[in-house]
Amino acid sequence: MYLKQISYSNFRCLEDTKTELDRNFNLIYGKNGQGKTSFIEAVHFLATGKSFRTKKTKELFRYNRNRVTVFGKYVNKNNEENILAVDVNEERKDFYINKNKNRYIDYVGLLNIISFIPEDIEIITGNPGIRRNFFNYEISQAKKEYLKSIVDFEKILKTRNKLIKEKKTHEDIYKIYNDKFIEEGTEIIVYRREFIKKISILLNLNYRKLFDQKSELKLKYVCFLGDIERKSKDEIKEKFKENVKRKNEREKFIGYSLTGPQKDDFIFELNGRNAKSFSSQGEKKSIIFSLKISEIDMLVKEKNEYPVFIMDDIASYFDEIRKKSILDYFVNKKIQCFITSTEDLNIKGKRFIIEKGKVTEDE
Ligand SMILES: Nc1ncnc2c1ncn2[C@@H]1O[C@H](COP(=O)(O)OP(=O)(O)OP(=O)(O)O)[C@@H](O)[C@H]1O
Ligand SMILES: [Mg+2]
Incomplete structure (x- = not known):
């Protein structure tokens, strides 16, 4: 277009x-x-x-x-x-x-649209929230259903937080929201995992082609549940449920949700080391440029x-x-x-x- x-x-x-x-x-x-x-x-x-x-x-x-x-x-x-x-x-x-x-x-x-601006370097150097926002937007461009999941999840999370804060976790309404929270949260985890798996391969290819043939670049999805790489959707949901149960008492004490994909992060690894701490400025810029190019490839694949x-x-x-x-x-x-x-x-x-x-x- x-x-x-x-x-x-x-x-x-x-x-x-x-x-x-x-x-x-x-x-x-x-x-x-x-x-x-x-x-x-x-x-x-x-x-x-x-x-x-x-x-x-x-x-x-x-x-x-x-x-x-x-x-x-x-x-x-x-x-x-x-x-x-x-x-x-x-x-x-x-x-x-x-x-x-x-x-x-x-x-x-x-x-x-895909943009590349000087401030994009923050995708590597900034806090996890910046990376989550970034990937939320990128995955949404390729998959509209993901945007819907994110919008729904944010509403559910807000209500869940409110119910925890108001000490209503024993009420039926909390149970309804808690189920929805796990349901929609699991969808998000699976979308993120699939997207990152695909784009990570492209990212490495593009980085090597454009900047350095000898390097190995990986993008990793760091799910709040730990290793979910080979788990089915149902297994992820089970793990999420257990996690919620385990955090329950602490959540009541703190007054908001302590678990969920709103705690996820993503890591760029250049030659086995976290780019945030170890890569030079020039390398970081090159990583982000390669990432943007990979998004183009993804969109061409997903939407032709x-x-x-x-x-x-x-x-x-x-x-x-x-x-x-x-x-x-x-x-x-x-x-x-x-x-x-x-x-x-x-x-x-x-x-x-x-x-x-x-x-x-x-x-
Ligand atoms: N809301 C606004 N209304 C009018 N002028 C604005 C507004 N916001 C910013 N400007 C002015 O617009 C001008 C152009 O800004 P812009 O960032 O687009 O320049 P640029 O050509 O990209 O410059 P540079 O090469 O330094 O990056 C600036 O002088 C800025 O102060
Ligand atoms: Mg400018």
Whole structure:
């Protein structure tokens, strides 16, 4: 799939405009502070309804404005054109597909997007919550059912916590929620295990191909239940039940859930060592880039469709040699990509120069 056109109004520093995009390669270049990141942030926002820079959507409103709108036209693998729009004001966020208002859950995932931004390094260096959020989003893109499980699980967990806190664990309502908690939690564990198993293989292949033939890179799912690698769904559920029983007294004492996939983590291991503690900055960046490339491979496998790829500030990541091999990688793929840079790059495709928020095609 690819994005054919984008337009926006009141989006950060960007001057309201409509831009026709290239099917393959779009370079956005300009000096610092001109709006490069904002431009690809708008692309990301159109696809996901979220920014990759902030959780506070209001920060996207141009200073002193109280509304932001982004429109886009994308073409899917069957060559059909669809129009997407996100419209946000102080009170609400609305999603439109071909001018009809839709629920977020039906909107997200239509335009698949994978982004690579300098802050992504936190997927390795940050706390487990960052990794869980990241993988939740990635698995959801490939499997819609997973998103539903996550949304349901979070509601169940909230209620379970509330019931524990209110000391109602002997009541029937708690038993109902506790069963649901184990049921939905088990689904999540199985989804996570399967996804990580698949992407870990791709990750290793891509890392070796792009950066270092001699290295061995593994991504491991660290389930709160311990080793579940070879367990069936029923066995996992049993193990989960036992775990809940064991933690029961302590939960009542502490006042919230002490067990469940909200405690899961994921580890990157480069040559047998945890990348978080042992890998260099450059290695971490290369691991994350390989991870993003592997997600593309996953989406192509699961959906038979290429996502859109956005990459912010390529120069800050890689030296000249790596930059060239990365650009070559995209040139030879059927994927649409958006890359920002402070310098002009010699590429085939459209080149946009951006100055004080004004985007102009450079011919
Ligand atoms: N909500 C907003 N409304 C108006 N301007 C904003 C808003 N948020 C940020 N800006 C400004 O937009 C400008 C462009 O920011 P942006 O991060 O897109 O630049 P950039 O081209 O990516 O720069 P760099 O090369 O330094 O990464 C900045 O000067 C910033 O202060
Ligand atoms: Mg920037």
